[in-house]
Amino acid sequence: MDLKAVILAAGEGRRCRPMTQTRSKVMLPVGNRPFMEHVILALAANGVRDLYVVVGYQKERVMDHFEDGVAYGVKITYIEQNELLGTAHALRKAEPYVDGEFLVVNGDNLIDERAIGELIAAQGDNAILAALCEHTGDYGVLTVEQGRVKAIIEKPGRPCAGILNTGAYKFSPVVFERLQRTPISERGSYELTETVSHMIGEGLEIMAVITKGVWADAIFSWNLLNANSLALSLKDSKISGEVEVGARIRGAVEVGEGSIIRSGSYIVGPASIGEDCDIGPNAVILPSTSVGDAVRIGSNSEIRNSIVMSGSRIGSGTIISDSVVGASCVLGDHLVVETGQSVVEIEEELRRAEFGAILADDVTAGSRVLVHPGTVVGTGARIGSGTAIRGWVERESRVM
């Protein structure tokens, strides 16, 4: 019987706000592909083709992109989780669909074929995919003895190196009975890690597979840049669009069908340009930059280490680095994003971070806008010409 997989894709990913105001975290692109597309391709490459995707928050975006999965070589069945009550609750929704051994994978992580292969090949009926990490601060940390998981410590708080729980599992059907017994957590939800802790407590053997493959997550929206850089580093050159004479392309660069790179432009890989983009003339795109589909980048603009999502327009003489620009943004001429250290308040916590700006979808900005380091702008905000912005700019607000 073919191995089936359940993909958890119902949550919003609140800590990635404001990027998740219009789509869930699984749909945020790194390396010009939504997180979940990486997950699905990694599963398909291992012959796992029967996928059950638990959707909830902004499910239309997920369904519009993946449809029935044929384009990705898989068959997708969508399962709706209307009340967002945690991962254990989400997995219970999949019970009628799976039989025998199956995989559970988060839709919002970057994962490759090798990591999934290791999980499938794991000994024993139940296994966790683990990763070695230098800063485990925000994750569950595993204590492992002779390949078996002894305990899961949730978010130890202080940063330390360790083995973290990636949230990808191989389970036997016994898990469903345990899921029902999972107690509600402090956050008011039913969490899969809680279920697994109980299974360990009851003496059930759960193996830990420490991956040698690729696994990455983005906790906050600015962490998308690291995941993007990693995803891009796995790509080869592929030029399907038109590169005008006088434009220069160096390193591993993708240029999608229907895109045009106009004369005088200079693109250094790793970088990826989607379909139907219009770049330049004289635009500069520097490493670790992903540009989605139908993006227009005006003359003399420079983009470095950034993500620009589909349908956005960037004016002339604009400089953007270490930043995330959402879909359908319109940024005027001579907008400059500065980059550097800052302290950002997110979900009532203060975080130290180093990035340029996070602009959610549909942000419009006039000309000569100065964006200070660590600026976060909500969906649909309008920034007037000649302004300087910093800190949080709320959704749909106007800056004059």
Next chain:
Amino acid sequence: MCGIVAYIGDEKAGPILFDTLKRLEYRGYDSAGVAVTSCGELEVIKSAGRIADLEKIYISLGAPGESMGIGHTRWATHGRPSDKNAHPHTSGEIAIVHNGIIENYLELRELLTEMGYEFASETDSEVLAHLINLYYKGDLTEAVTRALERVEGSYAVAVLAASSPYLVCARKDSPLVLGRGEHATYVASDVPALLPYTRNVIRMRDGEIARLYEDRVELMDQAGHSHPVEVERITWDTDAAEKGGYPHFMLKEIHEQPRALRETIAGRVSEIDGDVRLALAMSDKEMQSLERVIIIACGTSYHAGVLARYLFTRAAGLPVDVEVASEFQHLSVRPRSLLLGITQSGETADTLLALKKARTCGVRSLAITNVVGSTVTELVEGTIYTRCGPEIGVAATKTFTSQLVALILVAVRLGRARGHLTPDQARKMLIELSRLPGLVQRVLEKRDQIKEIAETYAGAATYFFIGRDYLYPISLEGALKMKEIAYIPSEGYAGGELKHGPLALITERTPVVALATCGKKIQSNIKEVRARGAEVIAISTEGDPDIGKVASVVIELPETRPVFSAVLCTVVVQLLAYYTASKLGLSIDKPRNLAKCVTVE
């Protein structure tokens, strides 16, 4: 319109026929039937109702038949939907399925009755079965050829004879495609129905007759001259033909609009030049000498044409006549006119006929369609494809908004060629056009608000839609959607027309959808209906300070140019009709009495 299928191969025919028929169900669904050979005899099963019901009957009869058969799903045009009117029709050992109309059937019926044939149904198709039987002397191809010589009208037909080792099919003015598998040959009315079995497709031409074997296909014309068989490899997928998590195709297709519009625009716009790259089969000089545009279309496509009337006048300085295809008078065509047919399927019989007639006046002709290689593309000199993928829901959604975008592209091209638009004016318009898919996405995110409004007024006895200027055609479209999906009698009016009559119908609590993103004049019309107690659902631009004072509910849309706001308003009225029908528990993808593409006049 109907759908027909056939199969000859090394597997049992029945299950394959049912599977392909289900994929054609959108073409008609009031009755269905199959005929298969079984031990040298014909086994015919047919019934009024859905294909799934028929399949149950087939299974209860022990799934009879061997590896050869034909099938049909029907939408009544002649004769009521009933068991006996369902295809296949038989005559002796001959069984046929037919899509199209036989114009001289009364005459043929009389003749055949005199010769002793008994008619079991009220349909025009049955005469074909008897005619073929009359000529059948062991060579089925010859019998079909001779029978078709007697027939006037349109047909796609598949013929099975119990004693013949092969199947025969033929087409004229009705769609039919063949598929070649490893050990089988398939027939269907359209390509998606074949894709689960084979990607090697042969498109039959008008007037061709095909002889089908398990391992080969032979094509010939009516004189018996053989034609080369051109196999086309289909590279696109049926994925777009599946519902992908949505409860209905219509909702899925509404949500596909940002992508569909992006596809329509892709590769056709050059902002730097301030122009559109479109092959309109005319030189710039010819475009300059045009004096008029005549648009021919039906239904939803007609509404797209009405919008073009405003658009072409303003962007290209060209007056436009928009004609409902079935009412078109070709004698009104003047020289130096451009003929523009709009048809989603490219097979709409009324539109094809009107185009055929109009072309005789010696004018340039273009078509906007979604289906590559469809009949209309052979009729006209230039085709603009909307490129939005197959649309399965009977109510046109993404194909309509894509038609609007295609018309905007044509308008800009004509405007530039005629010098009516400056490069900079065109550039600004194209920049705004490039934002449109993103704006549509934002409108889709209003779905919860629209759903709530739809559910509030779902019990309404009538609905009114009013709009002015570019929004007038959208008010027509809104009313049409409400009629065809939610079965609520609805009217779309130009805002200024209300006071000339329809106002009498506006009573307490009648919902009136006011499309108000395009100018202030509509506000006085809103006040008129408010004064009579109507509930006004206003669709306006974000931050409009006045509209809240006059309307009961306001749906706010992102700001854009008026012509693009017509596209955004369309999405709102589509969702409104969808959620109303959903609240009323109706069969949204297959509304009663309607077919996706109407291939009869």
